[in-house]
Amino acid sequence: xxxxxxxxxxxxxxxxxxxxxxxxxxxxxxxxxxxxxxxxxxxxxxxxxxxxxxxxxxxxxxx
Amino acid sequence: xxxxxxxxxxxxxxxxxxxxxxxxxxxxxxxxxxxxxxxxxxxxxxxxxxxxxxxxxxxxxxxxxxxxxxxxxxxxxxxxxxxxxxxxxxxxxxxxxxxxxxxxxxxxxxxxxxxxxxxxxxxxxxxxxxxxxxxxxxxxxxxxxxxxxxxxxxxxxxxxxxxxxxxxxxxxxxxxxxxxxxxxxxxxxxxxxxxxxxxxxxxxxxxxxxxxxxxxxxxxxxxxxxxxxxxxxxxxxxxxxxxxxxxxxxxxxxxxxxxxxxxxxxxxxxxxxxxxxxxxxxxxxxxxxxxxxxxxxxxxxxxxxxxxxxxxxxxxxxxxxxxxxxxxxxxxxxxxxxxxxxxxxxxxxxxxxxxxxxxxxxxxxxxxxxxxxxxxxxxxxxxxxxxxxxxxxxxxxxxx
Numbered sequence: 001x002x003x004x005x006x007x008x009x010x011x012x013x014x015x016x017x018x019x020x021x022x023x024x025x026x027x028x029x030x031x032x033x034x035x036x037x038x039x040x041x042x043x044x045x046x047x048x049x050x051x052x053x054x055x056x057x058x059x060x061x062x063x
Numbered sequence: 064x065x066x067x068x069x070x071x072x073x074x075x076x077x078x079x080x081x082x083x084x085x086x087x088x089x090x091x092x093x094x095x096x097x098x099x100x101x102x103x104x105x106x107x108x109x110x111x112x113x114x115x116x117x118x119x120x121x122x123x124x125x126x127x128x129x130x131x132x133x134x135x136x137x138x139x140x141x142x143x144x145x146x147x148x149x150x151x152x153x154x155x156x157x158x159x160x161x162x163x164x165x166x167x168x169x170x171x172x173x174x175x176x177x178x179x180x181x182x183x184x185x186x187x188x189x190x191x192x193x194x195x196x197x198x199x200x201x202x203x204x205x206x207x208x209x210x211x212x213x214x215x216x217x218x219x220x221x222x223x224x225x226x227x228x229x230x231x232x233x234x235x236x237x238x239x240x241x242x243x244x245x246x247x248x249x250x251x252x253x254x255x256x257x258x259x260x261x262x263x264x265x266x267x268x269x270x271x272x273x274x275x276x277x278x279x280x281x282x283x284x285x286x287x288x289x290x291x292x293x294x295x296x297x298x299x300x301x302x303x304x305x306x307x308x309x310x311x312x313x314x315x316x317x318x319x320x321x322x323x324x325x326x327x328x329x330x331x332x333x334x335x336x337x338x339x340x341x342x343x344x345x346x347x348x349x350x351x352x353x354x355x356x357x358x359x360x361x362x363x364x365x366x367x368x369x370x371x372x373x374x375x376x377x378x379x380x381x382x383x384x385x386x387x388x389x390x391x392x393x394x395x396x397x398x399x400x401x402x403x404x405x406x407x408x409x410x411x412x413x414x415x416x417x418x419x420x421x422x423x424x425x426x427x428x429x430x431x432x433x434x435x436x437x438x439x440x441x442x443x444x445x446x447x448x449x450x451x452x453x454x455x456x457x458x459x460x461x462x463x
Contacts (some may be wrong), residue, residue: 002088012082012403012408013408013451014401014408014410015451015452016399018455019458027451027452027455029450031449031450031452039187045086048128051126052079052366053366053399055107055401057105057123057125060126061139
């Protein structure tokens with residue numbers, strides 16, 4: 001399993017991560033980010049892509 | 064003997080290319096040559112948080128993933144030439160690096176004004192972390208700041224400086240701030256919002272000189288008007304860092320021309336095997352829009368091009384069976400950009416600057432909004448202020 005962290009002080013809810021890993025990140029009805037904090041190892045590549053596209057660089061994989 | 068890759072440019076694009084080489088199975092040596100002393104870091108905060116707070120390199124540095132732990136960093140030195148036949152890069156310090164694969168990721172540097180009384184202190188650019196830290200020291204409350212250039216970076220610096228209590232005048236040759244990507248209607252509205260925050264604009268004006276002896280005291284406009292200034296921030300445009308390629312036969316007329324696989328292309332139109340282009344320098348055609356090769360200076364492009372290059376170059380170096388297939392796969396990244404100014408969250412996708420018309424597709428011009436950009440009947444760009452979910456609906460349309 002991998003652990004995912006989003007620094008909510010940095011996150012501006014741009015939602016770019018949603019396109020990379022929609023099973024893990026989503027914008028709720030108020031356009032605020034929600035995410036699943038753990039994922040299977042097989043999701044690492046897509047989560048890394050989400051890390052890469054985040055304009056605020058708010059997402060990290062906790063090793 | 065195992066193969067080696069040299070990446071010229073140790074910023075985001077170079078880093079993403081190195082990661083992608085490893086992710087695609089390349090196990091040989093990777094050497095990153097970077098002009099700055101710093102390991103790769105994220106540049107967008109330079110015109111915002113880094114100016115406003117005591118931000119360190121650590122706070123903006125990209126995390127170095129396990130895949131790239133064994134990369135050799137050669138920092139504080141710059142490539143000065145390359146011999147594409149012998150496959151050797153030479154640096155300013157006189158070192159040479161042989162390669163089997165070369166990644167050109169040397170990026171841009173800011174263009175600065177050539178002024179008669181230009182050799183005085185108080186002039187700044189915001190391309191590097193050290194630039195931003197140097198500027199931060201001068202952005203004290205009450206400081207008179209002139210920002211040259213009304214693109215996104217100039218407008219972000221203006222907004223940040225206002226937030227710090229500086230007096231800010233933005234001087235630009237354009238008729239409205241950010242007009243080229245956004246079009247007149249939205250650009251005029253953003254000017255109004257900047258003015259409501261106290262930024263003064265001198266538009267349709269160039270800068271012809273500076274006043275002051277050792278330190279700047281004023282900026283002379285082409286009309287003759289002098290604006291008092293303690294600080295001049297130059298955010299006008301960029302030069303491509305391609306001088307080290309000048310003795311090659313690569314097409315470096317505007318960045319570095321690249322084919323769909325992002326291989327560098329010569330002046331007679333031939334793709335060079337083993338030589339690839341990443342980031343702001345890469346001039347490539349994007350079939351999402353048309354066949355015209357363009358450089359795209361948006362933040363997601365270094366990542367998109369770095370990943371593409373890592374995938375194709377690793378297959379090339381491994382003589383992989385799927386190399387031809389990878390080369391033939393269309394490359395059509397969706398340009399994306401964003402900008403934080405005051406409490407505005409501006410987000411855009413596509414190439415709105417290519418549009419022949421635009422229309423407000425959601426929201427209100429004076430509030431949160433979504434602007435759609437069209438070429439003929441086809442949506443080619445979308446820009447939102449807030450309204451993320453609405454923007455995302457149009458983003459989906461852009462890639463469908």
